[in-house]
Amino acid sequence: MEKKVILVLNCGSSTIKFSIINFKKKIFLKGVIDYLKTSKVCAMWTHLNFSKEIFYFKKKITYKIGLKFIFNLLKNQFKKYYNNIIGVGHRVVHGGEEIKKTSLITKEILIKIKKSSIYAPLHNPNNLLGIKNSLKYLPHLSDKNVAIFDTTFHSTIPKIAFLYAIPYFFYKKHKIRRYGAHGINYLYITQKSAVLLNKNIYSTNLIICHLGNGASITAIVKGKSADTSMGLTPLEGLVMGTRCGDLDPSIIFYLYEILKIPIKKIKKILMKKSGLLGLSEINSDFRILEKQYKDNIQTEISIKIFCYRLSKYIASYFVPLNGKIDALIFTGGIGENSGLIRKKIIKKIQFLGFKLDKIKNINNNFQKNSSIHQEKSIPIFVIAADEEKMIASETFKILKNCEQK
Structure with a gap:
């Protein structure tokens, strides 16, 4: 050993x-x-x-x-x-x-x-x-x-993607901006994708969907993060297990001013009571919701909203990629294990050039790190998240540098 x-x-x-x-x-x-x-x-x-x-x-x-x-x-x-x-x-x-x-x-x-x-x-x-x-x-x-x-990988995002349209003072003085998350796994998946595509990492353009209890999506341009769905905090973006994702800020004003809900309770609602849990009124665990997909209308609509929101993001990320994409990647607990989610999402974005191989998609729940696309399609991969290996690699580098000083 x-x-x-x-x-x-x-x-x-x-x-x-x-x-x-x-x-x-x-x-x-x-x-x-x-x-x-x-x-x-x-x-x-x-x-x-x-x-x-x-x-x-x-x-x-x-x-x-x-x-x-x-x-x-x-x-x-x-x-x-x-x-x-x-x-x-x-x-x-x-x-x-x-x-x-x-x-x-x-x-x-x-x-x-x-x-x-x-x-x-x-x-x-x-x-x-x-x-x-x-x-x-x-x-x-x-x-x-x-x-x-997780935030360091997204430090390459340009100002046009990370600034919010609020007074610039709030960025200059308080650093309010888009930071993103899941960066450790995005780095790992980017490296792994380049190997699968047999391309140099710095010439690789990807859209990566990290789907789990926390969910986000990132556009990778020439091996670097160019845009991502999570913002100042991990609350923004996709529908998640208990987090609401994108929201009209006026809803918060309405809850506070009209419904008289205390701000602490609103924070708890948006972070811990919303998302799939709030929509389904059953559970935040996708494994449980998927089993009830055909039997419960509330569960069905929550999963459809999850897929709809993600599909819109995928389509919009063709903009930072300038339409040049090498592959679409699914990772994270849901992304790796839910053939249903992958099927529903690809169906919505097939007009962009994605064609799903139904057999590969079903079998991929048991065989990670492989393709699920048809021959004449933009490549679609399912790659198992492995933040731990990336963390270990980075830790060894730092300790080695300390020894050499």
């Missing part, structure tokens, strides 16, 4: 993912705690020969309890990995405008992450918990923690 390994922590809005990865991007151990803060909580671990061991919790658990469980599991059951950890890589959603690259975590960086929590209230606080618990349970690696930011 490669002795030097990285522990990757990815504390999302509803999950905690972790991996043990070496510098060759080989995964030795991988796990996820899913359904956090719900009555259905389980932790699934995949290791070595990728056999699965599942731990079920009897009660709801918090991020703090979940992180403690992970570190204790590593220390007690997986010592051979635990003892060879040389650093910890953390996914952080928002770095604000000041942080434009992967950074060794210092007190100054922690302050900036906390400051940027206002832009990513469902993520940055959880990311900070991951960092603080890493410092607590692995104190000997206190100077070997690295933050990889």
Whole structure:
């Protein structure tokens, strides 16, 4: 076994993912705690020969309890990995405008992450918990923690795409602008797509749909982010699990001024009670909604709205690409696993030159990283998200640079 390994922590809005990865991007151990803060909580671990061991919790658990469980599991059951950890890589959603690259975590960086929590209230606080618990349970690696930011990949977006049509003062003074998210996976998918297309990454034009509980879409021009759907915060853009996505701001005024709903409650409604959950009035989990698609009218309309909104975005992103696209990519939990969603979306945008292979689309739920298009079509790929490998790679680079100084 490669002795030097990285522990990757990815504390999302509803999950905690972790991996043990070496510098060759080989995964030795991988796990996820899913359904956090719900009555259905389980932790699934995949290791070595990728056999699965599942731990079920009897009660709801918090991020703090979940992180403690992970570190204790590593220390007690997986010592051979635990003892060879040389650093910890953390996914952080928002770095604000000041942080434009992967950074060794210092007190100054922690302050900036906390400051940027206002832009990513469902993520940055959880990311900070991951960092603080890493410092607590692995104190000997206190100077070997690295933050990889989702926003840095989108730092190449031009002003015409990231500025809002509000007084310029708010950008100059308060840095209110489009920042985007899911950048770590977009970087990984861009690199992977270039390989599949047999093209140089800096001549590759893509539209990438990252579809999960949090969903976004990005236009990639010559290997770099040119536009993306999430904005100042991850609330803007597509319909998501519990987030509303694009919204007329006057709705907020109406809720507050006419319906007299307190601003804190409005914030909770838009972030945690809207999206697929709000539309379906059943659940935010797409796996559950898809099973009821043909039997429940409310579920059907919520899925159709999800697809309609995404289809409009795909069509609009032909503009930053100047009509020159090498491939359309689906990634993320929904993008990778829902043949229904892919089918409905491609049907709406087939006039742009996309033709779906129905058999490949169905089979792709079991075979990732392959094409689902017909021969005479703009290429369409399904590529499994792998933020963890990208985080590990970036962490190794930073630690190596520190050693050489």
